[in-house]
Amino acid sequence: MATIVCEGLTKRYGAVTALEALDLTIAHGEFMVLLGPSGCGKTTTLNLIAGLEEASAGRLLFDGRDVTWLPPHRREVAMVFQSYALYPNKTVFENIAFPLRLRRTPRAGIERAVRAAAEQLEIAHLLDRRPHQLSGGQRQRVALGRAIVRNPAAFLMDEPLSNLDAALRLSMRSLIKRLHHQLRATFVYVTHDQAEAMTLADRIAVMRGGLIQQLDTPEGIYERPANLFVAGFLGSPPINLIEGRIEDGAFRRAELRLPAPRAEPGREVVLGLRPEDVEAPAPHLIPLAGRVELVSPLGSDTYAEVSGPAGTSLTLRVPKGWRVREGEGIEVGVDPARLHLFDRASERRIA
Amino acid sequence: MPRLGYDERAAALLVFPVVAVLLVVAAFPILYSFWVSLHDVVLTRPLRRPFVGLDNYLRVFADERFWIAVARTTVYTVVTVAATTVLAVLVALLLNEAFPGQRLLNALLLLPWATPSVVNGLMWKWIYDPSYGLLNGLLVQLGVLERYRAWLGDPDLTLLLIANAAVWKQMPLAALLLIVTMKAIPEDLYRAAKVDGAGAFRRFLHVTLPALRPGLMLVLVYETMISIRHFDLFLIMTQGGPGDASFTLSWFIYVETFRSLRFGTGAALSYILAMATFLLSYLFIRFLGRRL
Numbered sequence: 001m002a003t004i005v006c007e008g009l010t011k012r013y014g015a016v017t018a019l020e021a022l023d024l025t026i027a028h029g030e031f032m033v034l035l036g037p038s039g040c041g042k043t044t045t046l047n048l049i050a051g052l053e054e055a056s057a058g059r060l061l062f063d064g065r066d067v068t069w070l071p072p073h074r075r076e077v078a079m080v081f082q083s084y085a086l087y088p089n090k091t092v093f094e095n096i097a098f099p100l101r102l103r104r105t106p107r108a109g110i111e112r113a114v115r116a117a118a119e120q121l122e123i124a125h126l127l128d129r130r131p132h133q134l135s136g137g138q139r140q141r142v143a144l145g146r147a148i149v150r151n152p153a154a155f156l157m158d159e160p161l162s163n164l165d166a167a168l169r170l171s172m173r174s175l176i177k178r179l180h181h182q183l184r185a186t187f188v189y190v191t192h193d194q195a196e197a198m199t200l201a202d203r204i205a206v207m208r209g210g211l212i213q214q215l216d217t218p219e220g221i222y223e224r225p226a227n228l229f230v231a232g233f234l235g236s237p238p239i240n241l242i243e244g245r246i247e248d249g250a251f252r253r254a255e256l257r258l259p260a261p262r263a264e265p266g267r268e269v270v271l272g273l274r275p276e277d278v279e280a281p282a283p284h285l286i287p288l289a290g291r292v293e294l295v296s297p298l299g300s301d302t303y304a305e306v307s308g309p310a311g312t313s314l315t316l317r318v319p320k321g322w323r324v325r326e327g328e329g330i331e332v333g334v335d336p337a338r339l340h341l342f343d344r345a346s347e348r349r350i351a
Numbered sequence: 352m353p354r355l356g357y358d359e360r361a362a363a364l365l366v367f368p369v370v371a372v373l374l375v376v377a378a379f380p381i382l383y384s385f386w387v388s389l390h391d392v393v394l395t396r397p398l399r400r401p402f403v404g405l406d407n408y409l410r411v412f413a414d415e416r417f418w419i420a421v422a423r424t425t426v427y428t429v430v431t432v433a434a435t436t437v438l439a440v441l442v443a444l445l446l447n448e449a450f451p452g453q454r455l456l457n458a459l460l461l462l463p464w465a466t467p468s469v470v471n472g473l474m475w476k477w478i479y480d481p482s483y484g485l486l487n488g489l490l491v492q493l494g495v496l497e498r499y500r501a502w503l504g505d506p507d508l509t510l511l512l513i514a515n516a517a518v519w520k521q522m523p524l525a526a527l528l529l530i531v532t533m534k535a536i537p538e539d540l541y542r543a544a545k546v547d548g549a550g551a552f553r554r555f556l557h558v559t560l561p562a563l564r565p566g567l568m569l570v571l572v573y574e575t576m577i578s579i580r581h582f583d584l585f586l587i588m589t590q591g592g593p594g595d596a597s598f599t600l601s602w603f604i605y606v607e608t609f610r611s612l613r614f615g616t617g618a619a620l621s622y623i624l625a626m627a628t629f630l631l632s633y634l635f636i637r638f639l640g641r642r643l
Binding site: 050051052071072073077078079081082083085087088089090098099102103146150156 | 537539540542543544545546547548549550553557558561562564
């Protein structure tokens with residue numbers, strides 16, 4: 001187990017900068033998720049921590065020890081890949097045992113460790129099989145087993161669930177979360193899937209263009225997105241963004257007017273409203289009216305695409321128990337405290 | 352015969368020319384040479400070719416030259432195939448890495464392969480030449496040798512020197528086959544092995560080599576089939592000599608058939624060689640292919 005500290009970690013490929021002076025401290029036993037679209041630098045960060053790529057600048061510390069220039073096998077980290085990366089010619093047992101064999105662990109110790117890991121992952125009955133005889137979920141369990149037996153300082157996971165189908169992804173997600181609770185080890189987990197990030201993480205680092213956009217708990221990132229990118233990246237369906245300007249302590253766009261007391265007047269801003277932040281109209285709420293264009297029932301929730309005031313098009317979650325029909329009017333209430341304001345030029349959060 | 356539909360009849364019509372050509376150029380010689388091997392066919396006595404059953408085969412097995420030829424062929428094949436395979440793996444490993452000039456080297460690699468066999472034989476004959484050969488010149492100038500040697504005249508070296516020429520020509524294709532196989536190995540396997548703690552040699556042993564098995568089998572079968580029947584280098588470089596130092600089966604077949612004009616025994620020898628090739632290939636596939 002280890003505390004991982006990145007200090008100004010930078011990676012360049014020729015003229016392209018994949019990672020720009022990353023400062024990140026991952027606490028001992030923490031589940032850190034690196035979240036972002038492809039090419040944002042999250043996998044590069046993971047590879048640098050693993051030692052699979054060399055940093056162009058900066059330092060990497062494990063428990064205060066500088067490991068920037070150590071080869072992967074001297075860092076005591078285990079890695080799980082999206083492609084599983086199981087050795088196709090080895091049995092499940094040998095796949096899990098491989099890192100131990102390389103460490104010249106005594107035979108009895110290997111046997112015990114592999115059996116224990118297999119029990120924990122419920123793959124004990126598969127130990128004699130070869131990878132090509134396994135399903136995707138079973139393969140990823142084997143890959144997890146290969147990581148667990150080593151008792152590593154940190155678990156590095158590179159989109160481990162992205163090759164699995166939706167149902168399996170859910171159950172593997174809980175498995176990984178359970179593993180983290182049981183092992184109490186440091187996890188660094190790369191994904192582009194916001195649901196995975198939200199459910200698994202102690203903290204999420206949202207990345208874009210080689211820079212961390214926001215580093216916070218899942219709640220913090222959802223409740224207080226630091227900028228437009230983070231606001232748009234998290235949330236499903238995505239947040240509604242409405243451009244306007246601040247006048248007389250209010251957000252204005254044509255006839256639309258929403259209170260924004262703390263924003264400075266004259267500023268060009270973008271207002272963010274999450275689809276799920278609307279309720280039945282009430283005295284303390286701001287009324288918002290529009291016409292339902294499209295209804296998308298999901299079973300648990302129903303979303304409506306609404307053409308709102310001032311030419312806006314909004315996606316809103318229909319309050320529980322309501323029946324809405326396409327073409328009809330709808331009026332909901334919005335809690336002003338749940339509105340997000342961003343500066344249009346800098347894209348940063350204002351309030 | 353079942354009634355054929357329109358498509359089947361059209362198909363039969365379209366493949367008929369190929370079948371006819373194959374019957375004439377492949378099936379007929381194979382069957383005719385087998386017929387010849389069962390008759391006492393001698394070209395100096397063209398009209399009398401009595402049926403002798405397996406006498407030609409028995410005569411061959413009783414001939415001590417046959418067993419010498421088997422020994423020479425075995426040594427030559429083992430050396431050639433082993434050297435080709437090992438070198439091909441090394442070259443493939445090297446050329447699979449990214450480095451400046453790698454594309455150029457890849458193209459150059461194919462040069463020996465593209466060289467006609469006869470040209471290759473002549474080239475190496477010149478290199479080994481006792482009075483003005485490159486090898487002599489080089490070794491003497493480097494101070495390794497005192498004076499020029501007749502390389503191909505040394506019975507202990509002849510087979511190895513011919514094998515060397517063969518390896519030079521055959522290795523590139525083998526390396527190319529292996530490079531193609533290597534390209535298909537997922538990069539993540541190497542990354543996983545690195546994180547698991549495997550050094551370069553372990554990664555080769557546990558990731559590359561197992562993945563190379565199908566390519567290696569192809570190389571082994573192909574190179575064995577080529578080497579065991581090799582003829583042109585022997586014709587050009589040594590003609591079976593000195594003495595019987597390079598007296599291989601294919602050379603024996605040539606001498607028996609076209610110099611002694613005993614087509615019957617020549618055909619019997621050819622059939623023995625063909626069967627041996629067939630058997631070896633089968634064994635390779637059976638025992639190496641099975642463990643894929």
